[in-house]
Amino acid sequence: LEMIWAILHCLQVQDHDTLSRIWAEVLQSGMLKKELHDRMNNIEAYDDLIMDLATRSGMIQEGQELSTYIRTRYESVRSKVESAPKPRVYYAMGHPLFAINPGRFEGRLVEAAGGEYVNKAIGKEGKPGINISREEMMGLNPEFIFTSGFISSSVSDTSRYCMEHTIDVPAVREGNIYSMHPTWDFGSPRWILGLMTIANILHPDRCQFDIEDEAHQFYTRFYGIPYKSVSPNRSFAQPGVLHD
Incomplete structure (x- = not known):
């Protein structure tokens, strides 16, 4: 409601x-x-x-x-x-290893912004997402990591956790970790601001x-x-x- x-x-x-x-x-x-x-x-x-x-x-x-x-x-x-290469994007909620479901709106934004939404490859889901293992995260091999604005964690916390647990993926190595503005990626018309934000990050050129x-x-x-x-x-x- x-x-x-x-x-x-x-x-x-x-x-x-x-x-x-x-x-x-x-x-x-x-x-x-x-x-x-x-x-x-x-x-x-x-x-x-x-x-x-x-x-x-x-x-x-x-x-x-x-x-x-x-x-x-x-x-x-x-x-x-439209014709840009699609970088691999992983979307978490609150914790780096809590992956949001493949069908959630945040993933639609990733795809609309020209990214490949790797959460779709996890093969399981919960409400509103699912815990995955370090090995599963490594297998997804994301080039970018976003954390949901609804239940977010700071960029520094996400980066620290990944480094402490040797989650060696391109997003961590290259510092491509982002925390979304609250309610800019789900639940409100303000999602359009989130879409433009993601597009700027994935395709700055x-x-x-x-x-x-x-x-x-x-x-x-x-x-x-x-x-x-x-x-x-x-x-x-x-x-x-x-x-x-």
Whole structure:
């Protein structure tokens, strides 16, 4: 439900009556089962979900603006990386050896940004991921390691763990370890900022998105506040805590 709220917030839906009505409609329709999960984890279907909620809330213009913002930047990333070689990317959550599931949204972002999502090769999964062994990690041989913004660990902690446990893969040797900004890779329309961030990292020769400027545009346009005015949090719906 908070992921639905995250979209509605960007559509300027603030009153509790409208939120409650739409939540009730979603619950009654059974959308919270497989349909919503599939739409939330599919970049191509996300646009339809935005417009569905825009129609339910009567915020059609706002929905079109959000959809256009996301779609134009998504298509820009795709066109820039279309013919690029695909570096091997591993995505962890909280701990270097906790691999997120192959079907999660973060992996879709990796692929859209021109990477090969090696978590798909693990062959097992849990909720929201699975513990793997050092040997399995070595077998994946990632060139880049990302840790989820939802349950993250610092770059230094991830690097230290890998070095202490002799996880000798290109990502560790070359220092290609990154911790994603909270809620920029899952659960909120802010994922578009995460996509551009990943594209910049994987293909700096092709992608040079100004992430600070893009974040300022997004937060100002869809939350009515400057990006620099809030501290990051892990709420899908709320953009962050305002600075004093």
